[in-house]
Amino acid sequence: MGTRSEGKKEETLNEPIISLSSRKDENFEEWYSEVVVNGEMIEYYDIPGCYVMRPWAISIWEIMKEFFYAEIKKMKIKNCYFPLLVSADFLHKEKDHIKGFAPEVAWVTRSGESELKLPIAIRPTSESVMYPYFSKWIRGHRDLPLQFNQWCNVVRWESRKPTPFIRSCEFLWQEGHTAFATKEEADNEVLDILELYRRIYEEFLAVPVIKGKKTENHKFAGSLYTNTVEAFIPNSGHGLQGATSNCLGQHFARTFEINFENEKGESVNVWQNSWAYTTRTLGLMVMVHGDDKGLVLPPKVASLQAIVIPNVSSFSTNFQAIFDECEAIVKNLTEAGIRADFDLRDNYSYEWKNSHWEMKGVPLRIGIGLEDLANKKVRAVRRDNFEEIDIPMANLVEQVRNLLDHIQQNLFEVAKQKRDSCIRVVHSWEEFDEALNQKKLIFAPWCDDEAVEKDVTNRTNNDAKSLCSPLDQPPIPEGTLCFASGKPATKWTYWGKSF
Amino acid sequence: MGTRSEGKKEETLNEPIISLSSRKDENFEEWYSEVVVNGEMIEYYDIPGCYVMRPWAISIWEIMKEFFYAEIKKMKIKNCYFPLLVSADFLHKEKDHIKGFAPEVAWVTRSGESELKLPIAIRPTSESVMYPYFSKWIRGHRDLPLQFNQWCNVVRWESRKPTPFIRSCEFLWQEGHTAFATKEEADNEVLDILELYRRIYEEFLAVPVIKGKKTENHKFAGSLYTNTVEAFIPNSGHGLQGATSNCLGQHFARTFEINFENEKGESVNVWQNSWAYTTRTLGLMVMVHGDDKGLVLPPKVASLQAIVIPNVSSFSTNFQAIFDECEAIVKNLTEAGIRADFDLRDNYSYEWKNSHWEMKGVPLRIGIGLEDLANKKVRAVRRDNFEEIDIPMANLVEQVRNLLDHIQQNLFEVAKQKRDSCIRVVHSWEEFDEALNQKKLIFAPWCDDEAVEKDVTNRTNNDAKSLCSPLDQPPIPEGTLCFASGKPATKWTYWGKSF
Numbered sequence: 001m002g003t004r005s006e007g008k009k010e011e012t013l014n015e016p017i018i019s020l021s022s023r024k025d026e027n028f029e030e031w032y033s034e035v036v037v038n039g040e041m042i043e044y045y046d047i048p049g050c051y052v053m054r055p056w057a058i059s060i061w062e063i064m065k066e067f068f069y070a071e072i073k074k075m076k077i078k079n080c081y082f083p084l085l086v087s088a089d090f091l092h093k094e095k096d097h098i099k100g101f102a103p104e105v106a107w108v109t110r111s112g113e114s115e116l117k118l119p120i121a122i123r124p125t126s127e128s129v130m131y132p133y134f135s136k137w138i139r140g141h142r143d144l145p146l147q148f149n150q151w152c153n154v155v156r157w158e159s160r161k162p163t164p165f166i167r168s169c170e171f172l173w174q175e176g177h178t179a180f181a182t183k184e185e186a187d188n189e190v191l192d193i194l195e196l197y198r199r200i201y202e203e204f205l206a207v208p209v210i211k212g213k214k215t216e217n218h219k220f221a222g223s224l225y226t227n228t229v230e231a232f233i234p235n236s237g238h239g240l241q242g243a244t245s246n247c248l249g250q251h252f253a254r255t256f257e258i259n260f261e262n263e264k265g266e267s268v269n270v271w272q273n274s275w276a277y278t279t280r281t282l283g284l285m286v287m288v289h290g291d292d293k294g295l296v297l298p299p300k301v302a303s304l305q306a307i308v309i310p311n312v313s314s315f316s317t318n319f320q321a322i323f324d325e326c327e328a329i330v331k332n333l334t335e336a337g338i339r340a341d342f343d344l345r346d347n348y349s350y351e352w353k354n355s356h357w358e359m360k361g362v363p364l365r366i367g368i369g370l371e372d373l374a375n376k377k378v379r380a381v382r383r384d385n386f387e388e389i390d391i392p393m394a395n396l397v398e399q400v401r402n403l404l405d406h407i408q409q410n411l412f413e414v415a416k417q418k419r420d421s422c423i424r425v426v427h428s429w430e431e432f433d434e435a436l437n438q439k440k441l442i443f444a445p446w447c448d449d450e451a452v453e454k455d456v457t458n459r460t461n462n463d464a465k466s467l468c469s470p471l472d473q474p475p476i477p478e479g480t481l482c483f484a485s486g487k488p489a490t491k492w493t494y495w496g497k498s499f
Numbered sequence: 500m501g502t503r504s505e506g507k508k509e510e511t512l513n514e515p516i517i518s519l520s521s522r523k524d525e526n527f528e529e530w531y532s533e534v535v536v537n538g539e540m541i542e543y544y545d546i547p548g549c550y551v552m553r554p555w556a557i558s559i560w561e562i563m564k565e566f567f568y569a570e571i572k573k574m575k576i577k578n579c580y581f582p583l584l585v586s587a588d589f590l591h592k593e594k595d596h597i598k599g600f601a602p603e604v605a606w607v608t609r610s611g612e613s614e615l616k617l618p619i620a621i622r623p624t625s626e627s628v629m630y631p632y633f634s635k636w637i638r639g640h641r642d643l644p645l646q647f648n649q650w651c652n653v654v655r656w657e658s659r660k661p662t663p664f665i666r667s668c669e670f671l672w673q674e675g676h677t678a679f680a681t682k683e684e685a686d687n688e689v690l691d692i693l694e695l696y697r698r699i700y701e702e703f704l705a706v707p708v709i710k711g712k713k714t715e716n717h718k719f720a721g722s723l724y725t726n727t728v729e730a731f732i733p734n735s736g737h738g739l740q741g742a743t744s745n746c747l748g749q750h751f752a753r754t755f756e757i758n759f760e761n762e763k764g765e766s767v768n769v770w771q772n773s774w775a776y777t778t779r780t781l782g783l784m785v786m787v788h789g790d791d792k793g794l795v796l797p798p799k800v801a802s803l804q805a806i807v808i809p810n811v812s813s814f815s816t817n818f819q820a821i822f823d824e825c826e827a828i829v830k831n832l833t834e835a836g837i838r839a840d841f842d843l844r845d846n847y848s849y850e851w852k853n854s855h856w857e858m859k860g861v862p863l864r865i866g867i868g869l870e871d872l873a874n875k876k877v878r879a880v881r882r883d884n885f886e887e888i889d890i891p892m893a894n895l896v897e898q899v900r901n902l903l904d905h906i907q908q909n910l911f912e913v914a915k916q917k918r919d920s921c922i923r924v925v926h927s928w929e930e931f932d933e934a935l936n937q938k939k940l941i942f943a944p945w946c947d948d949e950a951v952e953k954d955v956t957n958r959t960n961n962d963a964k965s966l967c968s969p970l971d972q973p974p975i976p977e978g979t980l981c982f983a984s985g986k987p988a989t990k991w992t993y994w995g996k997s998f
Contacts, residue, residue: 043632046586047619052632055577055647062578078554079561084621084652084669085605087545103611106584110618111656112602119609120546122583122621133542133551142844148554153583153652157610170583345641 015348017355023292028236033164036286039295039360042164049162049169056360057165057282059303061172064200064281065151068174071196075189077147077176082129084152086121090128094255097127100221104156106169122155127222127248127274130177131256138179138270140261145185146270147178165283166240166499173278179258179270183249186271190227190245193275197229197243200277205285206298206411207231208419209242210494212468216450220274224249230468232496233287234418237439239467239496240284243277288415289384295361296383298411299404306333306400307357308342311350311369311379318370325368329378329396336397338404358383363407364400366391384411432456432483432495436464441496445489447482456484456495467494514847516854522791527735532663535785538794538859541663548661548668555859556664556781558802560671563699563780564650567673570695574688576646576675581628583651585620589627593754596626599720603655605668621654626721626747626773629676630755637678637769639760644684645769646677664782665739665998672777678757678769682748685770689726689744692774696728696742699776704784705797705910706730707918708741709993711967715949719773723748729967731995732786733917736938738966738995739783742776787914788883794860795882797910798903805832805899806856807841810849810868810878817869824867828877828895835896837903857882862906863899865890883910931955931982931994935963940995944988946981955983955994966993 018038022030036042041057053061069079085108092098107119123129130148138146155170162168176193180186194211201209209229219226229242252258253269262268289296299305308329310322326342333340343353350367357365365381372378376393380400384407391399424440426432435442446452446469453466469491480489517537521529535541540556552560568578584607591597606618622628629647637645654669661667675692679685693710700708708728718725728741751757752768761767788795798804807828809821825841832839842852849866856864864880871877875892879899883906890898923939925931934941945951945968952965968990979988 043635045582046589047582047584050582050584052582053580055579058578058580079557080554081552081557081671083544083546083549083551084654085546085549090545105611106607107609108605108621109608110606112604122607136542140846142846155583172580347639347641 015352017352018359019355020292020294020359024235024290028233029163031292032283032287032290035290035294036164036283039286039290041282041286041295044164047169049158049167051164051168053172053279056303057279060282060285060297060301061279063301063303064204065174067204068196068200068277072149072176072193075147075192076145077149077178079150080148081150081152082123082126082133084123086123086129088118088121090132091121093128094222094252097222097252101125101156104158106155106157123152124154124156125274125276126150126152126154126175126177127252128256131252131258131272134177134179134270134272135256135258138258138260141181141263144181144260144270145178145189147176147189149174149176163283165279165281165286168279171278171280173276176273176275178273179253180272181260181262181270183247183271186247186273189273190247190275193245193273194227194229197245197275197277200281201229201231201242201284202412204298204300205281205288206300206408206415207242207284207288208412208416210468210470211472212470212494214241214244214468215448215453215466215493217453218466220244220246220248222251223247223274224251227471228468230494231284231288232419232422232441232467233284234422234439235287236499237422237436237441237497238499239441239465239494240280240287240499241467242281242284243275245275246273248272248274289411290361293355294359296411297361297363299363299408302361302363303339304341304360304362305338305404306340306364306366307362308333308340308366308368308378309350309353309357310342310344311367311372322368322370322373325373329366329368332397333400336401338397338400354381364403366400382407384414426483427481428483432464433460436460436495436497439497441467441494443492443494444483445476445480446491446493447485447487448490448493449482449485449487452482452485452487457498463497464495465498467496469493514851516851517858518854519791519793519858523734523789527732528662530791531782531786531789534789534793535663535782538785538789540781540785540794543663546668548657548666550663550667552671552778555802556778559781559784559796559800560778562800562802563703564673566703567695567699567776571648571675571692574646574691575644576648576677578649579647580649580651581622581625581632583622585622585628587617587620589631590620592627593721593751596721596751600624600655603657605654605656622651623653623655624773624775625649625651625653625674625676626751630751630757630771633676633678633769633771634755634757637757637759640680640762643680643759643769644677646675646688648673648675662782664778664780664785667778670777670779672775674775675773677772678752679771680759680761680769682746682770685746685772688772689746689774692744692772693726693728696744696774696776699780700728700730700741700783701911703797703799704780704787705799705907705914706741706783706787707911707915709967709969710971711969711993713740713743713967714947714952714965714992716952717965719743719745719747721750722746722773723750726970727967729993730783730787731918731921731940731966732783733921733938734786735998736921736935736940736996737998738940738964738993739779739786739998740966741780741783742774744774745772747771747773788910789860792854793858795910796860796862798862798907801838801860801862803838803840803859803861804903805837805839805863805865806861807832807839807865807867807877808849808852808856809841809843810866810871821867821869821872824872828865828867831896832899835900837896837899853880863902865899881906883913925982926980927982931963932959935959935994935996938996940966940993942991942993943982944975944979945990945992946984946986947989947992948981948984948986951981951984951986956997962996963994964997966995968992 043052214226223246250269424435542551713725722745749768923934
């Protein structure tokens with residue numbers, strides 16, 4: 001790749017074309033496992049729930065990170081790094097919080113051959129690691145806001161079945177932890193960050209999400225409230241939490257004694273937020289856009305936006321002119337800021353290469369053969385809709401750039417259309433039950449009662465759960481009743497299958 | 500910072516000025532602990548050997564990372580991410596290698612309340628995590644070179660006394676892992692990476708290093724040879740390994756069965772390298788440049804290169820004009836690409852602010868008072884040599900840029916001069932012993948015998964060890980004898996106190 005291999009013409013081109021054995025519509029889970037492996041994003045590992053993230057995946061992660069990091073820098077948020085390991089004392093300080101994580105915590109009890117005096121946890125999240133220092137650093141109102149972020153790994157030992165990117169024992173994330181003098185500032189930041197998460201999903205990954213609020217049952221352990229960007233997978237009927245922005249209120253501040261002297265000279269608790277997005281983003285992108293040919297990458301996050309493939313074999317006598325043209329095309333595209341490369345490998349056929357880059361989801365494949373060369377054109381194939389377009393060499397850069405924009409746009413629109421077509425408004429338990437069985441994204445008026453939500457989950461044998469109450473609430477006409485309890489409804493809420 | 504606080508004029512300015520209680524020349528270890536804490540790089544943590552890295556430290560790490568990452572991208576090296584956790588089976592596969600790390604490995608034995616069936620290690624390094632996949636991915640000569648890098652954390656439970664950045668239980672690093680068809684390619688890459696490490700130290704951190712080769716006793720466990728950039732701390736007389744670039748030879752390839760079919764159709768082992776630099780870089784920078792006033796940051800890595808401080812208090816009636824000028828100066832500097840900020844806090848005095856930013860090591864402090872304003876100038880103070888310079892406002896940007904360049908250059912030159920003045924060439928045991936007691940960086944002809952090196956360490960009660968044999972070897976005149984064994988010398992080698 002990106003280099004020429006001198007033709008060893010005697011070699012065979014019989015490398016078998018790799019295809020997926022499962023269909024996305026028929027067997028979603030198997031399809032997903034196959035596509036992340038064959039698309040070269042993931043390798044399975046000998047510890048369940050741990051995965052190898054290959055460069056094809058990490059490059060996408062890094063593109064999102066660059067965007068997000070630049071945005072939070074504008075908000076004056078600073079990067080730091082707190083330890084991976086946390087003592088039981090620290091971890092157990094906040095009871096509600098640790099209760100949420102306790103079953104998932106990995107404990108280190110030995111170093112070399114020696115037993116540790118006390119077991120030490122691997123961070124499942126860093127609230128209890130960081131907040132003792134917040135208490136130390138914050139004294140007066142001028143120390144506020146304190147806005148920190150770190151990029152790191154966390155470990156949560158899941159008992160549920162692991163799924164690459166989506167539910168794993170270790171994952172990468174950013175975690176933001178901030179403290180403010182007033183609730184208003186904290187509330188505003190929760191929304192600012194939520195908007196960045198929406199942009200990551202919608203503008204970069206082309207995955208439509210709903211901005212909403214989690215119910216009391218599903219909010220972050222120890223938080224005042226949890227805002228979320230919620231995605232939906234039409235093929236499986238699952239709602240998936242995309243990222244959360246939590247207002248912690250003053251709860252942790254009381255526990256960790258994070259106080260400041262306000263302008264009146266009184267010592268008061270700070271208001272805190274925490275917010276995170278994880279490598280789950282990558283899994284959602286694959287689930288939403290992938291098809292039976294493999295990955296489909298949105299151009300904005302693809303480390304390779306266009307792959308140029310010579311439509312001749314190196315057996316043919318005229319291959320050199322085509323190879324030169326491939327290199328010239330890539331040079332042109334690269335200089336115009338398009339991420340492009342060529343595939344001049346001589347031991348793979350044109351068909352094999354097309355299928356290979358299709359599996360890896362490259363947004364645009366550009367083929368060029370002897371006839372194309374004569375006609376001063378190339379043949380482009382869009383990964384999103386398989387459309388083939390002849391492009392005159394004269395305005396190649398401009399048209400490639402346009403095509404990439406269209407692919408990005410189209411992926412989002414198609415995904416949104418699919419998601420929206422799954423939305424079913426229900427008013428009664430019967431309608432709810434039917435919609436759930438049809439794998440719909442259910443939208444229902446609800447009484448906002450914790451017990452009723454638990455009851456819904458019980459009545460569906462843990463099959464259903466609330467996803468979020470959208471921030472943008474439609475009006476609730478006088479007399480509207482909760483679909484589940486029959487009590488007066490107070491908010492519209494999304495429900496779906498529980499992943 | 501960077502925002503104005505509206506003057507609460509009744510407040511006192513009695514905040515005590517923080518100074519160091521230890522002197523670098525008198526009590527180096529205490530001085531170092533104080534300076535990393537008071538300079539706001541580090542906070543101590545309740546688990547020994549773990550430290551909180553504050554934004555002031557992480558921002559330096561990120562500047563180096565940006566440079567290094569751009570350089571290895573040019574070499575076609577790709578980022579990936581392998582798991583934190585590794586099974587005992589994987590870890591123990593390579594005997595020589597694990598023997599080097601076994602006493603330092605942290606073991607997870609419990610998740611939540613459940614005992615794991617088999618203990619799982621936290622990576623001390625990732626050779627045994629990655630190489631089973633190298634074996635899978637590499638089949639033919641066209642799969643080579645395979646060049647991966649990851650940015651991550653590793654854990655090594657040190658029995659020796661921990662020191663922030665320098666020797667810690669968890670640290671951040673990049674680890675590169677590459678495979679080649681030939682030894683020649685591997686050898687070349689070892690040197691290319693070593694040159695990048697030299698540039699990080701010399702061009703960015705202004706820390707002089709010696710490029711050399713480790714002895715057999717000190718090479719990376721399981722490697723063929725280890726190249727190093729070696730730094731020296733004049734105040735303590737310690738040599739410190741700055742970063743290593745290892746050629747692993749074919750040793751791991753045999754163990755992990757990493758083979759490729761060469762052009763003759765034979766299955767042969769690949770040649771491998773691994774290389775890493777860590778957050779130790781930050782500690783070395785502090786140790787070399789810091790002084791009794793606190794940190795001294797080289798401009799190229801300082802997240803804040805110039806701090807602008809109004810030389811009026813907000814009690815005075817004319818402060819507004821000065822405050823406005825401070826903001827204008829920062830705007831000018833920032834637009835010219837200089838990392839600048841102002842400190843308009845009204846609850847700290849001019850003296851306090853000067854001392855504060857001096858402690859934090861900001862390369863240039865720019866003060867401006869009413870008289871300065873009238874004379875259209877500012878007063879700059881260099882952190883490296885305390886020189887005060889009046890700069891006419893008219894060519895502020897140009898002069899600030901020049902000053903920053905000079906500071907960077909001067910820090911390196913002063914550090915190199917200090918280091919060089921510690922070098923002592925010795926030819927006999929008596930000279931060696933004397934130089935060691937004087938904390939010198941000892942340069943001696945040596946017989947390159949492992950047993951002799953162990954003997955040197957024993958004879959000095961573990962006080963001395965070899966640092967490296969410089970790649971650039973002076974000639975060894977006929978008849979030159981080893982300083983320790985009296986046998987014929989074969990190479991020049993640096994020795995020093997063992998940290």
